[in-house]
Amino acid sequence: MNIDFYERIWMWAAGVIIAAFIAVIGLSTVAYGLHPPSHIETIDPSKIFTDPRFSKLGQPVEMPDGTIEVQMAALMFSFAPNEVRVPAGRRVRFRLTSADVTHGFMISGTNANTMLMPGYISQFTTVFTRPGDYLIVCHEFCGNGHHIMSGRLIVEDAK
Ligand code: CUA
Numbered sequence: 001m002n003i004d005f006y007e008r009i010w011m012w013a014a015g016v017i018i019a020a021f022i023a024v025i026g027l028s029t030v031a032y033g034l035h036p037p038s039h040i041e042t043i044d045p046s047k048i049f050t051d052p053r054f055s056k057l058g059q060p061v062e063m064p065d066g067t068i069e070v071q072m073a074a075l076m077f078s079f080a081p082n083e084v085r086v087p088a089g090r091r092v093r094f095r096l097t098s099a100d101v102t103h104g105f106m107i108s109g110t111n112a113n114t115m116l117m118p119g120y121i122s123q124f125t126t127v128f129t130r131p132g133d134y135l136i137v138c139h140e141f142c143g144n145g146h147h148i149m150s151g152r153l154i155v156e157d158a159k
Contacts, residue, residue, distance in 0.1 A: 076100050086128065097118070136152065
């Protein structure tokens with residue numbers, strides 16, 4: 001089969017670009033530990049507010065290893081609770097779930113960003129180095145009130 005010279009160049013260029021993208025995904029997975037939310041822990045979305053795993057909504061709990069655990073639920077169109085206070089410079093583990101539809105959870109100005117799906121608990125651990133007032137937004141379209149769905153994270157100076 002005769003393939004035009006320029007056609008051949010572009011085929012190779014497309015192949016190199018695809019290989020580069022795959023390499024970037026592979027490298028960032030190893031170098032930064034990036035991965036999608038695991039979604040291995042399940043929960044009945046209709047029983048969140050009576051489930052012992054979410055009995056401390058809005059009250060950050062200090063775990064034996066010093067990590068602060070924050071439990072939050074998302075529901076149309078707010079977060080429960082809507083405001084959370086955590087200390088700066090400490091490991092903070094978020095345990096999140098949805099009571100109805102798929103919501104997003106992003107803390108603006110940080111790399112905290114996950115999806116909240118009904119039936120599953122999303123979990124991630126992070127450290128906030130800068131004290132301040134952070135906006136939490138839902139970034140998955142969840143209905144008519146999606147654009148007003150937000151919360152507030154206050155990172156306090158640990159002193
Ligand atoms: Cu919740 Cu968009």
